[in-house]
Structure formats: structure tokens, C-alpha cells
Amino acid sequence: MNSSLESFPRSLWWGESKEPACNLPPVEGDLDVDVAIVGGGITGISSALHLAEAGLSVAVLEARHIGFGASGRNGGQVIPGLKYDPSDLVAKYGPEKGQRLIELAGGAADYVFELIERHGIRCNPVRAGWIQAAHSPIALEAVLRRAGEWRKQGVEVEVLDRDGIATSTGTTRYFGGWRDPRAGAIQPLDYLRGLTRAAIKAGARVFEKSRVTSLTKRDSGWQLGTAAGKLRARKVIVATNGYTGDLVPKLAQTVLPVQSMQLATEPLPADLARRVMPGGVVLSETRKLAFYMRQTPEGGFMIGGRGAVGNGEDPSLMAALERGMLRLFPDLERVKIVHRWSGHVALSMDGLPHLHEPEPNLYCMLAYNGRGIALATTFGRMMAEEIARSIPAIYPRSSIKPIPWHPIRRPVMGLGIRWYWLKDSLGLASK
Numbered sequence: 503m504n505s506s507l508e509s510f511p512r513s514l515w516w517g518e519s520k521e522p523a524c525n526l527p528p529v530e531g532d533l534d535v536d537v538a539i540v541g542g543g544i545t546g547i548s549s550a551l552h553l554a555e556a557g558l559s560v561a562v563l564e565a566r567h568i569g570f571g572a573s574g575r576n577g578g579q580v581i582p583g584l585k586y587d588p589s590d591l592v593a594k595y596g597p598e599k600g601q602r603l604i605e606l607a608g609g610a611a612d613y614v615f616e617l618i619e620r621h622g623i624r625c626n627p628v629r630a631g632w633i634q635a636a637h638s639p640i641a642l643e644a645v646l647r648r649a650g651e652w653r654k655q656g657v658e659v660e661v662l663d664r665d666g667i668a669t670s671t672g673t674t675r676y677f678g679g680w681r682d683p684r685a686g687a688i689q690p691l692d693y694l695r696g697l698t699r700a701a702i703k704a705g706a707r708v709f710e711k712s713r714v715t716s717l718t719k720r721d722s723g724w725q726l727g728t729a730a731g732k733l734r735a736r737k738v739i740v741a742t743n744g745y746t747g748d749l750v751p752k753l754a755q756t757v758l759p760v761q762s763m764q765l766a767t768e769p770l771p772a773d774l775a776r777r778v779m780p781g782g783v784v785l786s787e788t789r790k791l792a793f794y795m796r797q798t799p800e801g802g803f804m805i806g807g808r809g810a811v812g813n814g815e816d817p818s819l820m821a822a823l824e825r826g827m828l829r830l831f832p833d834l835e836r837v838k839i840v841h842r843w844s845g846h847v848a849l850s851m852d853g854l855p856h857l858h859e860p861e862p863n864l865y866c867m868l869a870y871n872g873r874g875i876a877l878a879t880t881f882g883r884m885m886a887e888e889i890a891r892s893i894p895a896i897y898p899r900s901s902i903k904p905i906p907w908h909p910i911r912r913p914v915m916g917l918g919i920r921w922y923w924l925k926d927s928l929g930l931a932s933k
């Protein structure tokens with residue numbers, strides 16, 4: 503069985519990178535910093551960039567290499583917003599705080615594209631919007647309500663009827679949808695490498711092959727241990743998302759790490775490139791375990807969906823993803839699939855990202871529920887502003903609460919995912 507952890511060299515992005523690999527040394531000896539960050543994904547590197555720009559001394563410790571986690575292998579869809587609609591946020595947090603959260607999450611994609619421009623990151627940014635495609639008439643109602651809510655927030659949304667979505671995507675399987683023009687597509691590994699370059703230029707120290715194996719309180723700060731070095735820090739940010747281990751007690755039990763798997767084809771022939779997800783638009787469906795798709799920077803087609811639970815990839819699920827792709831776009835049969843890979847996302851029970859401060863000066867940010875490019879970038883900035891400039895994070899903190907029955911939820915979820923794929927292959931989940 504193939505390992506999901508080790509699937510990164512199979513990913514499309516590793517062979518098609520324009521930003522050079524970071525190739526950074528491991529941490530050695532003793533180091534003292536204001537802020538130590540565990541994890542070299544978007545959360546960790548965005549935090550480091552903004553902290554360093556504010557003049558703090560900061561060190562990122564990445565267990566493997568920059569982009570090893572989800573940030574270097576995702577679908578590259580830059581989607582703003584939380585999975586809650588604006589009215590849900592107002593209902594949950596009240597009008598004032600709710601509105602500030604809508605603006606924080608709603609502006610998250612804008613901020614990614616702003617950073618790309620500011621730092622000259624070569625990551626093929628395209629801003630042609632995100633289509634959320636309705637898989638059923640009921641889902642269409644919800645999608646149209648959502649589009650209406652964002653329109654009230656001043657976003658120039660586009661509503662797509664059945665014909666409109668067929669023209670925009672090249673498949674007749676959807677009932678309609680909406681297009682959010684704030685969204686776009688990037689080459690995610692290049693985005694992260696470019697952010698890392700910017701963070702180092704701003705003064706951050708970034709170490710690869712530096713797994714943090716211990717985290718202990720020391721005086722008013724923290725001490726982090728790795729195989730070859732020790733770090734003392736006033737504050738620590740843990741940014742390990744779907745790769746969270748046991749550094750912070752019970753943190754790993756607050757999320758369900760699950761694989762998202764992807765495949766990508768060779769460049770499409772011109773007739774298909776004009777029809778199948780043309781013009782740089784990205785899409786995800788309304789189904790609970792949804793497909794997401796786009797064209798690649800080289801003009802191939804790329805689709806993703808929910809994979810296995812745990813670290814072993816399941817070839818039967820990968821085959822089901824391929825069959826799903828052909829149901830949507832039968833003409834893709836004549837195109838070769840050239841990449842298959844997977845990574846871990848962290849799901850929370852409430853569908854929202856979590857910010858914890860389990861001890862003073864120890865922060866954890868995780869659970870972007872498969873939408874971390876924009877949100878993790880924004881969370882990194884938000885936390886840096888609190889630490890460096892005393893601007894309190896608008897996103898609410900929550901205590902670390904393990905998901906009840908966590909050890910048995912994982913196998914149960916694994917069975918649920920298999921059942922879903924079986925239904926999908928029988929055409930039952932796609933109605």
C-alpha cells in the first residue's frame with residue numbers, strides 16, 4: 503500500500519515548480535527567539551513572515567521540508583470565507599463580531615493575491631473565481647441563498663443556471679451554482695516557497711529536518727527540543743494541522759485527520775481545454791464529500807476528493823476518483839492521468855478552524871477543513887498582529903476539547919467514506 507505521507511514526490515507540483523526548493527539546514531545548538539513556530543506550512547510560514555516584518559526574532563522548525571504537509575500538495579484553490587454563511591456567523595457571534603469575522607474570512611483570498619504580488623511569488627496566480635456547483639435541487643437553493651448573502655456584502659457574485667454552469671465547466675451533471683469572483687488558483691508549493699523566501703528576507707530563521715520532539719515550560723517561556731538543537735522562545739505557535747502529533751496534550755484528538763487525494767492529467771488537447779473547466783476557474787461541489795477540480799497551470803485537468811483515513815493510500819478509492827472524473831467528463835477518457843497523490847487535511851466537528859491558547863504564550867491554529875490556503879495565510883497574519891502589535895485576534899479562541907470517541911471515530915469515518923464512494927460509483931450520491 504502506498505504511503506500518503508511519502509506521496510509528495512508523486513504530486514504534480516514537485517515537478518512543475520518555479521520557485522526553487524528552500525534547502526534549509528536543520529537547527530543545531532542552542533537558540534533564543536521571541537517566537538518559535540512548529541510546522542513549515544502556510545500557517546507557520548505566514549505567521550513567521552508577519553512576525554519578522556514586525557521586528558520580532560522568529561524561528562520555524564519543520565520536521566521534513568517546507569511544503570511537506572498539505573500546503574505543498576493541495577489543490578491550489580484560493581477560496582475566501584468560512585464554511586459558515588455570513589448570516590450563520592452573525593447568528594453565532596452577534597452583529598458586530600459576526601461582521602468582523604465575515605470581513606476577516608471574506609478578505610482572505612484578496613490577501614493571498616496581495617502577498618503574491620508584493621513578494622513577486624512565481625506561483626501562476628489566476629483569478630477567475632470559484633464555482634460552487636449544486637449536486638441537487640435542494641443544494642441549489644442553499645447555494646443561491648449563499649450567493650445572495652455575499653451579494654448583500656458587496657461581492658459581485660454570478661449566479662449560474664443549469665445551462666450556465668454547463669458552459670462554464672463542461673459538464674451537464676450540476677443543477678446550477680454560483681461563482682465567487684474573489685477566488686482563484688495558484689501553484690501551492692510555489693506560493694509557500696515564495697512566502698518562505700519573503701519570511702527569510704524579513705529576518706525569520708527557517709529550519710528543515712527539525713522535528714520538534716519536546717515542548718516544555720521554562721521560566722516565563724518555552725523550550726523546544728529537536729534531535730540536534732534546543733530552542734528557547736517567549737512564545738510558541740503550533741501549526742501542524744493534519745500532521746499534528748502529541749506535542750500539545752490532546753490537540754490531535756480535537757480534529758479528524760483524513761486524506762484528500764488528487765489526480766492530474768497530461769495537458770488537454772485544445773478542444774477539451776476550451777470546454778473542461780476553461781479560463782482558470784476552480785470548482786468544488788456541494789456534496790459533503792465533494793469533488794474539487796480545475797485546470798493545471800500546464801493545461802491538464804486536476805480533480806480531488808476524500809481519501810482514506812490513516813496513512814495508507816487506498817488504491818480502490820483512487821480508482822473511484824478516476825471513475826468519478828469520467829462520469830463528469832467522459833471525454834477525458836482519451837487523456838492520460840500522470841499524477842496521483844494525497845495529503846492530510848484536518849476536519850473539526852463544527853466545520854470551523856480552531857484557535858487555542860492552552861497555556862499562556864502557546865498558540866495552536868488548525869482545522870481549516872480543506873480550505874486552508876486563504877484562511878491559514880490570514881490566521882498567520884492575525885496571530886502575528888496579536889503577538890507583535892497587541893491587536894487582539896478577532897477569531898475566537900476555544901479550549902482544547904477532544905472529540906468524543908475519537909479513537910473509534912477514525913475507523914468509523916473510514917467506513918463512512920468507503921460507503922459514500924460505493925454509493926457514488928452506483929450513481930446514488932451524485933443525484
Ligand SMILES: Cc1cc2nc3c(=O)[nH]c(=O)nc-3n(C[C@H](O)[C@H](O)[C@H](O)COP(=O)(O)OP(=O)(O)OC[C@H]3O[C@@H](n4cnc5c(N)ncnc54)[C@H](O)[C@@H]3O)c2cc1C
Nearest residue numbers: 541543544545565571572573576577579714845873874875
Ligand atoms: C490533497 C489536498 C488538497 C487540498 N486542496 C485545497 C485547496 O484547493 N484549497 C485550500 O484552501 N485548501 C486545500 N487543502 C487544505 C490546505 O492545504 C490546508 O488547510 C493547509 O495547507 C494547512 O496548512 P498548515 O500550515 O496549517 O498545515 P500543513 O501544510 O499540513 O503543515 C503542517 C506541517 O507541520 C509539520 N510538522 C508536524 N509535526 C511537526 C513537529 N513535531 N515538528 C516540526 N514540524 C512538524 C509537518 O511536517 C507539516 O509540514 C487541501 C489539502 C490537501 C491535503
